[in-house]
Every structure is written in C-alpha cells, then in structure tokens.
Amino acid sequence: MYWTGFSCRKGCLVVDQTALTKKLQKEMNSGIASLVLLSVLGQAKEPMYGYQIAKLLDDNSESAPLMKQGALYPVLRSLESSGLLESRVEPSVSGPPRRYYTITAAGRETLEVWTEVWNQTKSFVENILKGTGNV
C-alpha cells in the first residue's frame, strides 16, 4: 500500500503521513517516557539531575532521540508529584542550582509493575506485527 500519493477519488482523505507518524510517536512517548525515566533512576546509584539523565538517554539511543530533552522535565515533575520520585535542589559550583531526583520505595514497586506491563505489551505487539498470532 502506498500511503503517499495514491490517487484520491471521491470522498477519500489525503493522508498526511509525517503528521500521523509524529502523532503516533507522541502518543507512544507519553507513556514510555515515564517508564524510561523511572527505570533510569531505579538503576542509578546516586541521585541524578535532569541534564545527566538527558545525556545518558542520548548516549543510549542509536538513532535520533525519540523526544526532545525538554520534554523529559515535565515527566520528571509529574512522576515526583505522583510520589514515585523525590527531588532536592542543590547549589552547583558553576551555574544555577540543580534539582537531583531519586526514586522512592513506591517508585520501585511501581517500576516492577510497569516493567511487567511493558513486557506484556511488547510481546503482544510483536506477535501481532509478525503475524504469529492465531489470526
């Protein structure tokens, strides 16, 4: 099937593929970002601040990053207000003070559940995409 430039007769919609892909990416990211950030902080041995986390994510992604670094911060804030993370602000030698995040006990429990949810979702989607399910 050709998504772009297929001939459009009566009543069909012209599909704007890039916009749709962006939308899909955005919708997927909104859940994944929480899981990824929680997981990063779950593995961290020390409290981490935003730039450190963004850097770590960048180093780990092979292609272009999934989301802008700026989009990570509101997710960190929201995880904190849900009680999964906690943070404290510390002055830095150079530049503005940094907000250091650590995972809470509730955060660790949630991370375990979320990891399970992720594994289930992943294998489900992979099965469907491969067509190995009983269709």
Add this chain to the structure above:
Amino acid sequence: MYKTVEDYLADLKQELAGSDQATIQDALSDAEEHLRMAVASLREDKPDLAEETALQTAIDQYGSPAETAAAYAEVERRTAPGLSSGVNRKSRSFLGRFFGVYADPRAWGAILYMLIALVTGILYFTWAVTGLLFSVSFSIFIFGLPFALLFLLSVRGLALLEGRIVEALLGVRMPRRPLFGHPGMKWFERLKLLVTDKNSWLAILYMLLQMPLGTLYFSLLTTLFVFSLSLIATPVIQVVLKIPTVTIGYTGYFLPLWALVLIALGGILVATLTMHLARGIGWLHGRYAKAMLVTE
C-alpha cells in the same frame, strides 16, 4: 537565533502564558538549569566553541520554546483538570462550600457569559435570520447559491468565535480552529461537507436560540441580583435614610431591628444562591454549546 539563555526563557514564558503559575515556574527553572549545564558542558568539550553556537546546539536538543511549552501543557493536562485545580473540596465544610462559590472562577465566568449572551444572542439571531432570508430569496438568482454558501461559511466562523467565548468563560474545551475538512481536500469537497455537515445547521439553530436564551439569562441574573441587593440595602434605607420599609396606604411602617437583620441575611442568601445558579447554568450551557457547535 537565541543569543542568551534569558532570551529563550522570555520566549518560553510567553509560550506558557495561560498555564498554571506553578507550571510556568517549573518550566523556566528546568530550562535554565538544563541549558546552562548544556552550554557549559559543550564548551568544556570544545573550548573554542562560541557561546552562541553552543546555546544553539543545546536548544536544538532541548526543543524550541513552543515544543517545550507543549510538553508541559500536555503533562499538566493529563494530571490536573483545569479549573478545579487548587481547590481542595473534601476538606471544606458545607458553609465553606456554600460561600466558596464567591471564590470560584467558574461562577464569575458564568455570570459574565450570561451578561454577554444578551448582546451576542441578538447579533447571532439577526445574522442568522438575515442570512437565511436572503439565501432563500436569492435562490431564484444565479448568485443565490454562492451567497448561501458564503452565509454557511460565516456561520461556521461565528460558531468558532462563540466556542472561544464559551471556553474562556465557561471552561469547556472547544475547538481552536475550523475542524471541517482535511488538509489537501478539494474546495468542492469542502463546500459539500459544509452543506452536508449537520453542525452547520445546528450552529444556525444555536444562533437562533441564543437570543431567547441570552434574554432569559440576562433578565434572570439582573432580577435576582437586584432583588438580593434591595434586600441587603433595606436596613440602610430604614436606619440611615429614615424611609419606612413597608408602606400601606398612607401609613409607613418601620420594621424592628431583628427583622431588618433577617432581611439583609436573606439578601445575602439570595445573592449566594444566584451565584450557584449561574455556575449551574454555565455548566449546562457549556455542555449544550459543545453538543451543538463541535463536530465529532
């Protein structure tokens, strides 16, 4: 594009206008922390890098002010429902809830809407009736059809405008741009959709109904408020101006003090009830406007 972090922050603040104050604070401090760190670290790796270039690279990775603002707005939207934020309902007593209506922006928004509805209602009604009549009478001419289409288009435009008013004053999310059609659609398809879409016709109905509704809202509100104000003013009139409260025939009767206090309290009660009524009507009207004006 941006010479300093401050320039970026100023733009970000502008993009966030209208968001929760706390969100704006968070977004600005996060961006400042990140960008300063990023610039410092980029220049540590390459000492001969110009500060401006380093900032540009950092912003490219961080996201434009618009993108960043959108990310915060998205998270805010998912976590906290708009107008109800900041008010802790559970911990308040009945009296607190009853009189708390004076601190509720939704009640004041609804009152403003009910006052405005008289004016907009008359305008919408006039526009809709004139447009319909001219469309019908012009239909015998060759330019009748374009005129009718133009009228329908104007109705959609007014519906969008009304949506903005409803969203601002009644707190119901309404579309921000015309929803009919899709990018790349032919103009003929658009026109066909304009005529076949039931919301074009519902919008005309809405505009016609808005005049009686607006008149009702306006008179209800003014009557009730004037009534409550006159009750509250009764003690002042009798005690300060020495005018009897009740006059039967040629005889004026002065009421005892306790009755005056009761009447004034009654006035406050009526005013508060009117606020509640306005909030309720605002809520109902918001749902109704959404049903009539928004294309699913």
